[in-house]
Amino acid sequence: MDVSHFHHTPFYCEENVYLLCKKLCDDGVANAQGSDLFVVFISNEKKQIPLWNQKASKRADGVILWDYHVICIQITQGGSSPLVWDIDSSLPFPSPLTSYVSETIRPSFQLFSDFNRLFRVVHAPIFLCCFASDRRHMKDSDGNWIEEPPPHETIIAEDGTVHNLNEYINMSVAGAIADVTISSVKDAVFSEKHGVVIKENQLEEFIYQISLQ
Template sequence: MTTPELHLQPNCLDASDLDHTPFYCEENVYFLCKKLCSSGIADAHGSDLFVLFISNENKQIPLWHQKASNRADGVILWDYHVICVQRKKDGGTHLVWDLDSSLTFPCPLATYVSETVRPSFQLFSEFKRFFRVVHAPLFLHHFASDRRHMKDSEGNWTAHPPPYEPIVAEDGSVHNLNEYMEIHAGDVLMNLPQDLTSAVLGQKHGVVIGEAQLEELFSRIA
């Protein structure tokens, strides 16, 4: 299995240095997390990293400042999207690593929320965004994808796949992407629990929150 080749300077990572396969954001983030850990930019075990799946029941989520957009404001309607958030302790600025974003890389979480999610923008209910927050060590251990979701009914690719072999989980699973990307309104926590840290860090599929809870969640995780 060959993996993306990267060229890094100490504590420096540029989006152009990363192999990026359009429409395979979950795999892009998987290898991004591994590189952040191995390069020393993140904790070696990824304890400060979180993988966020963004979607809803209708598989229609608008996000701004996306490179794939043909509009000046960069808005695009994804069926789902995946990003990485690095939580900084001791009052540091939490960072968003989004390989599909035209904003700075990485981007401060508060800036990303205001510019890309735009919670103040009034959307119809069918476009409401939900976030599945998964601790990176759990994601890197359990995630698998054989890319079946990128083939049409006749078995043809809807988007050209990455050059490396599909990701197989450490437990041998070959495909469980649907367990992460399927997000329903009923999954959303109405209020963040008191034991939020154990809920996020201890559950294979993390927790699902609304966009208004995003910044609060990262401020409360111990």
């Protein structure tokens, strides 16, 4: 897939992924309802997460410190590796989950605890119905844009909610799942509006577990 075929507005990764999921469904790359797609918010309590191989970085290794980031993971059939769709990444698009974790998350890299990342995994069909953003988080105290907004209309949830981004990006270690192999945890990601929060060393295992559902 050519990444240029997908809409991208810098610093609006949540809206980019929202539109990406819709396009994958519309183009037949994903299931029509998006049942094979999962939206993953990456952040932590301090809102400072290092990720590597990001296009916005000015460093050779592509590392950058985001307050949060959003990607899409697609479960594939036939035992193939799940795929990560990250429009902001300089890695192949899409990338196998294993290589994405290795090259972008870099779990082997020792971080101070303030930089440890958490992942909120939300089933795409739920996300597409429930997510909303009026972009208020991108305005300063005087109402001026911090970063230029996308050209399309703001995203309104099916129930009329106009903004709930903070409900997705706010996460804590205390709220993270301890054991991702428990059936109720795997079921929760298919039913809970805000999905489930897991720790960074659990991401691959959790995706593997839900791929068996």
